Amino acid sequence: MKAAVLHQYGQELKIENVDLEEPRKGEVRVKMKAAGVCHSDQHVIDLTLPLPVPIILGHEGAGVVDAVGEGVTSVKVGDHVALNWVPSCTKCYYCRTGRPDMCDEAAKISAMGTMLDGTTRFSLNGRKVYQFPLTGTFSEYTVVPESSAIPIREDVPFEYAALVGCCVITGVGAVTNTAKVEPGSTVAVIGSGGVGFNVIQGASLAGAKQIIAIDILDDKLEKTKTFGATHTVNAKEKDPVREVQKLTDGLGVDYAFEVIGRPETMEQAYMMTRKTGQTIVVGVAKPNDKLSINAFSLPFQSKTITGSWLGQGNPAVDYPKLLDLNATGKLQLEPLVSKVYSLDQINVAFEDLKSGKNIRGVIRFE
Incomplete structure (x- = not known):
């Protein structure tokens, strides 16, 4: 074979x-x-x-x-x-x-x-x-x-069912299981790949009022709107941290998801998170990469930074649930x-x- x-x-x-x-x-x-x-x-x-x-x-x-x-x-x-x-x-x-x-x-x-x-x-x-x-x-x-x-x-169809095994459970699970995004909240998502799109539609399912998609490719940013993004930022053209702050009246977002796996974008996600908000790292960095966070900001701003692996999911339970959501039109x-x-x-x-x-x-x- x-x-x-x-x-x-x-x-x-x-x-x-x-x-x-x-x-x-x-x-x-x-x-x-x-x-x-x-x-x-x-x-x-x-x-x-x-x-x-x-x-x-x-x-x-x-x-x-x-x-x-x-x-x-x-x-x-x-x-x-x-x-x-x-x-x-x-x-x-x-x-x-x-x-x-x-x-x-x-x-x-x-x-x-x-x-x-x-x-x-x-x-x-x-x-x-x-x-x-x-x-x-x-x-x-x-x-x-x-x-x-x-x-x-x-x-x-098998080509759709295959995706629940990583990008769907990882993206949606990061929202529902790791961050537990609340209705009416604000969300930023750095990275519009397979997982990023599912973070976006997971945030939409959770009832977030503002979902900001960040990438460097305009065609992908346009597609994020299909999955629930309310705003987009091209990080090649504008400072994403500054743009997110502008879109949130200077506060920053309640939840910032990094879905690329690069230390610099992880730091950006942390910086665009408001005081007491959550930064969720989903992207996989290289084994020897280091992340630099201002130590004073941790207690002073009371932010939470955490990782999410496989969306903290339980595949035996979550795969059928995700496919049921797809069958009812709630998950694309x-x-x-x-x-x-x-x-x-x-x-x-x-x-x-x-x-x-x-x-x-x-x-x-x-």
Whole structure:
């Protein structure tokens, strides 16, 4: 079967004929139907997220259960599923206290690029091939733990369902779970990519009265209005901090979300947050990046700065809820898909991602 394999950091993916083992106990094989092309995959290529190579990337994905291993009870052959790349162990401190997104076991396994038992299911010419934490969606088939295959409703097109696994749950969850944005509040969102657009529509769902989208691309800024942005700022043309303050009568916003992953934009988000407001960092910075915040401002202005990983979500519960919101017209998925590619066009999809051309590019498997 075909898969897109990263052999060396900084290089293009290669379409290879790889081998895939049968699912073992507690595992599920999925015939992939669609996979989103996310900045987190690019982060592996450029070593922002260091994972072992050769590796099959891709973590936003949806497909159909093709086979199940011994003991699997939550899904059966033929079920539609969206994949979860942060499955919780249910036993560690964080899982037991309601924060499965911080699961210790998931974090450990994520750094290994293997299955839960530390072994791999993919191979190429007898050599093991790793997979983006417990998913590896840039492949015609993949094997995942049972907890990574979340059953979903069957009336949602796969290219839309795939996106709930990262950009939708991360963006909407940052608003509803991390910040708990209140109705009538003011919000700024730095970065109009797949996650940023979902922060915007999450803020709109929460009833924010003012949602300020900030980016450097006018076409993307215009599209943010479809998702609920009330104002836009081109940071290439104007100082975003000053513009946000002007739009909020000099106060700053109640909630500022950084969705790029750069220290300078994180600092801007903090600066445009009003006294006693919240700055929420969603973007993933490089491992050695440092953030500089004025120490005096922390007690003096009583702002809160926090991070949000996977929107503090619980995929088994949140995926179905998000798709139900889409079914009722309250959450938009279709406009997130800017372009559909074949697996053979994977490197074109990544070039379009880096250029900011798409909200989200999606690989569709025929």
